[in-house]
Amino acid sequence: MRGLKKQRRIQVIALAVVALAISTALIGYAMRDGINFFRSPSEIAAAPPAPTELFRIGGLVEDGSVLRGQGTKVTFRVTDGGASIPVSYDGILPDLFEEGQGMVGQGRYIEGTFEAVEILAKHDETYMPAEVVDALKEQGVYRETDEGPAIN
Template sequence: MAGMKNLKKTRRIQIIAILTVVLVIAVGMIGYGFKDGINLFRSPTQVVEEPPRKGEIFRIGGLVEEGSIVRGLGTEVTFSVTDVTNTIPVRFEGVLPDLFTENQGMIGTGSLQDGVFIATEILAKHDETYMPKEVVDALKEQGVYQEPES
């Protein structure tokens, strides 16, 4: 009878060990899969204070600086994004959203190269009062956010 209890105990330990190994492998595979899929948001001040790794894809957001939009050849556009404290130059090749204008909130996805944010995607507000939550939080952190007038 004692031999039977030890066998059951051994089997339980083996099953728990196998399930633990499977769980660790599954979590590792999920983490590896998300490695390039997670784009962290940063404000211009955060980019200046803690520059991203070379080639790191991230999202930057803030206000499009007034007077900074310059349209180049074809669909190339350069402008600056600011959180009022710091400003980062941005270069984008593509069609900008219709509501993309100066002094409005935007979020761009891309990477930093030689101090210039090279955007692969630009998102802009979708109505008169909307501003992306990350941009609002970054502006509040700087103490310069103003609630929109209703």
């Protein structure tokens, strides 16, 4: 009788482990397209991603680089102080998008240009995404002042 209870307990535990493994695999499979990696312009310049990879780029919009084309087509350059990457976007930019300010774009790096499908801008005068701040600190161009963050 005692051996039967122990055997049943082991079977239940084994079944629970298998169910957990299957559910984890299904969740990972469902999320595979929802995970977007962040890269700074320096990382992209050093190791360009595949043209099929969807990822996010963040940095500062380079002063004097915004060119508006026909309709909603816009091109500009994004930098982190170490490298500068050209960005192409066809759509309506956020109201707070401007030169010298932080931005995050989502898209693909194709033939030397980041083709964005979404552009996000800062939401107030001191906000900058944590990934962008980290990348700028690595480059040595970010510093904190009494008035808020500043770029060297």
